[in-house]
Amino acid sequence: MKKIKLLFVAAFLMLFATSCHHEEIIVEYQPGPSQNASLEQLLRSYELWYVDINQTVGYGETPFLQIAFTLSFRNGVLFANNNLVGFGSQGNGFGIPVGDYETNQMILDVYHDIDGFQTYDVYQIDSNTIELYNPNNDTSYFLNGYQRSNFDYNFIFYDNIHYFLQEYEAWEKTYTSNYGAINEFDNENFLQFLAGGNNSTFRSSQDPVGSNPNYLYWDYTGVYAVGDVSNNMYLKKLVLDYDYFANEYFDLSVLNDQTIELYHPASGTVYEFKGRGYIQYMKSAEGKQTKEPKQRKRTSKMKDNPRTSSRV
Numbered sequence: 001m002k003k004i005k006l007l008f009v010a011a012f013l014m015l016f017a018t019s020c021h022h023e024e025i026i027v028e029y030q031p032g033p034s035q036n037a038s039l040e041q042l043l044r045s046y047e048l049w050y051v052d053i054n055q056t057v058g059y060g061e062t063p064f065l066q067i068a069f070t071l072s073f074r075n076g077v078l079f080a081n082n083n084l085v086g087f088g089s090q091g092n093g094f095g096i097p098v099g100d101y102e103t104n105q106m107i108l109d110v111y112h113d114i115d116g117f118q119t120y121d122v123y124q125i126d127s128n129t130i131e132l133y134n135p136n137n138d139t140s141y142f143l144n145g146y147q148r149s150n151f152d153y154n155f156i157f158y159d160n161i162h163y164f165l166q167e168y169e170a171w172e173k174t175y176t177s178n179y180g181a182i183n184e185f186d187n188e189n190f191l192q193f194l195a196g197g198n199n200s201t202f203r204s205s206q207d208p209v210g211s212n213p214n215y216l217y218w219d220y221t222g223v224y225a226v227g228d229v230s231n232n233m234y235l236k237k238l239v240l241d242y243d244y245f246a247n248e249y250f251d252l253s254v255l256n257d258q259t260i261e262l263y264h265p266a267s268g269t270v271y272e273f274k275g276r277g278y279i280q281y282m283k284s285a286e287g288k289q290t291k292e293p294k295q296r297k298r299t300s301k302m303k304d305n306p307r308t309s310s311r312v
Contacts, residue, residue, distance in 0.1 A: 039103040039122055043073035046128065046145030048081075048093070050156070053141075060137025064098060064115045067281050069156055071143065076100055078110060082281040084164040085257045088153035096280075108132065158233050161254070162200070162226040165193040169277025170205075170213035171260065180269030185248055190216055191240075191273060193224065200224065202240060213276045226252065238262065 043049075048070045064080065065071075069087070072079040072094045081087055081095035090096065099112040108120045120132040128145040157164065165171075171191040190205040190213070203218040205211075220242065227237040229251075238252040251263040255272070262271045 039106050039108065040073075042122075042124065042130070043103070043108075047148045048072055048146045048151050049130070049143035050146060050151070051141060052144055055142040056139065057142075058134075058137065058139030060134065060139035062115065062118060062134060062137070062139070062141070064110075064112050064118075065132070065141050068098075069160070070095065070151075073101060076102070078112070083167055083279075084157050084160060085167045085275075085278060087157050093148045093151075093153070155233065158236070158254075161236055161252070162193070164254070165226070165260075166195050166200075167279050167281075168258075168275030169279065170216060170275075171273035172213070172276050173209060173271055174259075174274045175270075175272035177270040180264065181267040183264065183267040183269065184242075185264060185267075185271075186269070192216075192218065204240075 049072065050070050051065055051068050053066070067082050068080040069084070070081040074094070077097050078099045078101045079091060079094040079096065080098045081090070081093075082098075083090070083095075098114075099110055101111065102109045106122045108122050110118045110120070112118060118134065119136070120134055123131040123133065125131055125142070130143050130145070131140050132143065133140045169192065171193075173189045176186065187206050188204045189207060189209050190211070192203040192205075194201040194203070200223065202222060202224040204220045204222075205216045205218050207216050222241040222243065224241065225239045227239070229235040229237060234253065236252040238250040240248045240250070242248055249265060251265065253261040253263075255261055258275045260273050260275075262273065263269075264271065
């Protein structure tokens with residue numbers, strides 16, 4: 001009986017060993033086409049690189065990256081969309097030339113027309129995301145790649161509408177509806193939104209319509225905020241903080257690159273304002289007068305943004 005049991009155990013072990021035997025297959029990792037490409041090919045694989053300012057990591061700042069909505073790398077010339085006025089049409093969607101660049105392995109050297117020389121280590125995060133790491137200030141900017149044909153210019157425009165309001169020296173009232181109750185805001189003929197984030201300074205003037213924006217007397221200075229409206233990307237809420245007669249609330253619509261409509265729910269009045277004195281951030285190829293980029297910068301919507309490495 002013992003001998004039969006031993007033979008049975010041996011046969012079972014042989015059967016188990018045979019069934020567990022498998023052929024080991026080693027699959028070698030094959031990087032995608034863009035990961036085999038040179039840095040120059042990678043940068044030019046997308047027509048537009050959206051600067052996702054909310055993903056910035058670090059406490060340093062690079063001025064030209066803080067004001068740019070998109071960057072484009074075209075045969076050694078760096079293009080940027082710094083303004084929302086003309087966004088999507090200026091420079092066929094690329095924006096304006098702002099400097100030159102060179103690539104060496106995974107190092108990007110930028111010769112910016114105003115900020116001067118900047119160098120970056122470039123890391124490919126995924127198929128359409130790159131990281132520009134500036135070793136001089138220990139800060140990383142993250143760029144998402146798009147083609148012009150699938151880039152949502154409208155979304156970026158309306159998601160950053162508070163910057164659009166800052167791109168004119170003043171907004172002049174050009175229309176007041178003949179309906180709606182008389183209210184204090186009827187007396188305001190000019191508005192100005194100063195450079196900054198979404199909670200920034202505005203000024204208002206009661207100078208006569210037609211006055212030169214450069215010589216306006218600003219009667220009041222306060223703070224303003226722009227908010228979203230649920231399920232309507234094209235409509236915003238504008239709040240002007242007038243301490244002496246409380247806050248004024250408006251529905252804000254953009255009629256075109258130079259005209260906004262403000263609906264005042266409290267009175268039922270509709271106003272239109274036209275932009276006067278266009279501010280182009282960063283000089284143009286034609287040498288038009290512009291504002292220095294440091295006078296405005298995009299800021300992250302995140303409150304805390306400590307430096308943490310995203311690279312292996």
